[in-house]
Amino acid sequence: MTAPLSYADVEAAAAVIAGVAHRTPVLTSRRLDEEVGASVLLKAEHLQRVGAFKFRGAYTALSALDAASRRAGVVAYSSGNHAQAVALAARELGIPATIVMPHDAPQLKVEATQGYGARVVRYDRYTQDREQIGADLAAESGATVVPPYDHPHVIAGQGTAVKELVEDAGPLDVLVTPLGGGGLLSGSILAARELSPGVRIYGVEPAAGDDARRSLQEGRIVHIETPVTIADGAQTQHLGELTFPILASGVEEVVTATDAELVQAMRLVAGTLKQVVEPTGVLGLAGLRSGAVPVRPGERVGVVLTGGNVDVRRYAELLGE
Secondary structure (H helix, E strand, O other): OOOOOOHHHHHHHHHHHOOOOOOOOEEOOHHHHHHHOOEEEEEEHHHOHHHEOHHHHHHHHHHOOOHHHHHHOEEEEOOOHHHHHHHHHHHHHOOOEEEEEEOOOOHHHHHHHHHOOOEEEEEOOOOOOHHHHHHHHHHHHOOEEOOOOOOHHHHHHHHHHHHHHHHHHOOOOEEEEEOOOOHHHHHHHHHHHHHOOOOEEEEEEEOOOOHHHHHHHHOOOOOOOOOOOOOHHHOOOOOOOOHHHHHHHHOOEEEEEOHHHHHHHHHHHHHHHOOOOOOHHHHHHHHHHHOOOOOOOOOEEEEEEOEOOOOHHHHHHHHHO
8 A cells, every 4th residue: 555545445454354353243331321421332342353453454464465475474563462463363364473572461462472373572661662673573584564553454454443333333423442553543534534424533542651642732753651551552652654644634632541540441341331341442431431532412422442351360450449
C-alpha cells in the first residue's frame, strides 16, 4: 500500500480474515445505558482469537507477504497481544516468527506466544529500544518486521472490528476506542467515517502516558518515557508516522483514563456483563463512564473492548483493590 489508506483497505482486510478471525458479538447492558444516559454498544474483541483485536491486523499483514518473505519469517515486538496475534497468524500461515517481549510482560501472554510456536526474545522496556532490537534481529535473518500499529495492513485489519460493529449494531453517534500507538483508532476512523457519517470519534489513553493527546495539541509526534500504568497494552511512547495524520484528521478528541478508573470499569464489566477484560481493554469504557468522552442523552455509543488477556491472580488483585 503506497496510497493513503482508505475504507477500501478495510474492506480488503475483511475479505482476508473472513472465516479465520471471529466475528465477535456486540454486548449491551441496561445498567450501563442508565449510568451513561445513552445506548452503549460494546464490541467484544476480548472474545477474538488470542483474546484481542490484534489478530485482525496481524493476520492481514502476514497474509500480504510473498513466498520468499514467508520463508524468511517475521519479527514483531509487543508487550503481549500483538505478540500472540503474530505468533498465531504465523502458525496458521506456516511462517517462522520471533517476538521481542519486555521482561515485565504478563506471563500469561508470554506463555501463550510461545505456545503458538514463536521464539521469544526478552528485553527491558525501560532501558532498551524494542524497535531497534527488532530491526537488528530482522537484519540478521532477513525477516520482515511487523510492527504493532504503524503498518498499513495492520491498520486496515484493525478497522474491520468497527466495520463489523456498525454492520451489526447500526449507525453510531459516538465511537470510543482504547489508544496506544493508534493502529486500532486509525482503522476505526477509516471504517466509521464511511459507514456512519457524522460520528464523533474519541480515543482514550492512559493518564500516565498522554503522548497522543499532546501530539494532537502540538501538531507533531511527541515522544515520552514508557508510562507506568496497569494498561500494559498501551505503554507506547509515541504515535506512528502512519497513525498520527489519520488521528489528526479524524478524531474528535483524545482523552485519558486513570488506573483507578480502569479498575472500576473492569469491575462493572465483570459484575454486570460477566466478562473478563484486561485493563487496556476497558480504556474506552473508562473514558466514557468518567465523562471525559461527552455524550448526549439517547445517543448511540460504540465502544471497543479490546482484550481479555490478564493473569487470573493479577485480575483478582486489581478487582479487590
